[in-house]
Amino acid sequence: MDTIEKRDQNTSDEVISWYEENWNSPVFPFFRKPKLTPETSLSTGKYPWAWEDAEDILVEYFERFKVERRNFSFIKYWPNEETFIPLNFLRKKENRFHYVEPQPLTIQMLVASAKAGYWLYD
Secondary structure (H helix, E strand, O other), rough: OOHHHHHHHHHHHHHHHHHHHHOOOOOOOOOOOOOOOOOOOOOOOOOOOOOHHHHHHHHHHHHHHOOOOOOOHHHHOOOOOOOOOOOHHHOOHHHHOOOOOOOOOOHHHHHHHHHHOOOOOO
């Protein structure tokens, strides 16, 4: 294994270990920890982050792994901050809240961007 491959593998291991140790915990104490794969989505799927947690986690990720945010768009992955609007049906049709499907933000995206040193996906 050459130096570049070794460094890439170390970065991959570091990102996965950081996430596993700090953020991959069961929803309730008696539940099992979610199993991580590179395709595990953190914004969609079975175990998405709440947007409040996502902000904290991503700030730590960008700082810890020295990843430039560049065109990172938080709203692309968590577009529905206001999911509950009372009496939404009484608003004019053009002013009603409409659910927007979030884009998946995966472990692999975090790893690849950490290797590159900047956010690759927006």
